[in-house]
Amino acid sequence: MSEKKKFALVTGGSRGIGKAICLQLARDTEYKILINYQSNESAAQETLNAIEKIGGSAELIQFNVGEAEEVQSKLDNWHEDNKEAIIEVIVNNAGITKDGMFMWMKPEDWNSVINTSLNGFFNVTNHLIQKLLVHKYGRIINMVSVSGLKGTPGQTNYSAAKGGIIAATKALAQEIAKRNITVNAVAPGFIRTDMTGELDEKELKKMIPLNRFGEAEEVAHLVSFLASRKASYITGEVININGGIYS
Structure with a gap:
C-alpha cells in the first residue's frame, strides 16, 4: 500500500x-495545507499563493463549518478525489463574533455565534474522526479564546461557544488518547488581526502585563508545535497565549 498523502485542514484559514x-x-x-474558507475566495487564494511562495503546497476547500450537510458533502467529495490522502491535523479555527449586551442580544446573534464556533467544531471533527481513529494518529487543535476561560462582558454568546469547545476538548482528549490522537485548545488574548482592528489598542494594552497585543504569527508557532510529533505527550490542555492578561 502506498504512503498516504498527509494534509492539515485549517478552517477559516x-x-x-x-x-x-x-x-x-x-x-x-x-x-x-487544506485551506477552508466560507465566502472570501480571493483572501483564501492569497493565502494559497503565499504558501506556494515559501515552497509549501496547499489547496482550497470551500464550506460553511456551521452547515453540517455542506461540511459532509464537501469533505466526502474531497476524499473521493483524494483516495490516498488522510487529514492528519485538524485546526478548528473558524469563528465569528456578534458582540452585544446579553439583555439586548437577539436570538440570531446567539445562534449564529454558537453555530459557527461550537457546532462547527462538531461538524468538521465528527465527520473526520473515524478516519483518524483507523489511522491511529492525529492532531486536533481547537482555537478558543480568553473569553471562553474568564468570560468577556458583551460576549456572552462568544464566551459560551468557546467555553463549550474547551470542555469538549478535555472530554474528547480522554476518549481518543489511546489511538495516538491528541486534542488541545489554544486560547489567544488580544491578537492584532482584522477582528481586533476596531478595538482601542492603546487603552487595552494597559491591562496586558506584556503591554502589547500579540501577533498572529506568535499564535501560529504554538499551533505548529502542537501539530508536531514533539507535542505527543500533551493532550486535553488549554494553552493560553495572551501576554499575561489571564494567568
Missing part, C-alpha cells in the same frame, strides 16, 4: 490567525 497558521504549518511541517 483565509485571514488573520487562520492564515498565519496555514503559513506556519507549511513552513514547519511536510503537510499539504
Whole structure:
C-alpha cells in the first residue's frame, strides 16, 4: 500500500490567525495545507499563493463549518478525489463574533455565534474522526479564546461557544488518547488581526502585563508545535497565549 498523502485542514484559514497558521504549518511541517474558507475566495487564494511562495503546497476547500450537510458533502467529495490522502491535523479555527449586551442580544446573534464556533467544531471533527481513529494518529487543535476561560462582558454568546469547545476538548482528549490522537485548545488574548482592528489598542494594552497585543504569527508557532510529533505527550490542555492578561 502506498504512503498516504498527509494534509492539515485549517478552517477559516483565509485571514488573520487562520492564515498565519496555514503559513506556519507549511513552513514547519511536510503537510499539504487544506485551506477552508466560507465566502472570501480571493483572501483564501492569497493565502494559497503565499504558501506556494515559501515552497509549501496547499489547496482550497470551500464550506460553511456551521452547515453540517455542506461540511459532509464537501469533505466526502474531497476524499473521493483524494483516495490516498488522510487529514492528519485538524485546526478548528473558524469563528465569528456578534458582540452585544446579553439583555439586548437577539436570538440570531446567539445562534449564529454558537453555530459557527461550537457546532462547527462538531461538524468538521465528527465527520473526520473515524478516519483518524483507523489511522491511529492525529492532531486536533481547537482555537478558543480568553473569553471562553474568564468570560468577556458583551460576549456572552462568544464566551459560551468557546467555553463549550474547551470542555469538549478535555472530554474528547480522554476518549481518543489511546489511538495516538491528541486534542488541545489554544486560547489567544488580544491578537492584532482584522477582528481586533476596531478595538482601542492603546487603552487595552494597559491591562496586558506584556503591554502589547500579540501577533498572529506568535499564535501560529504554538499551533505548529502542537501539530508536531514533539507535542505527543500533551493532550486535553488549554494553552493560553495572551501576554499575561489571564494567568
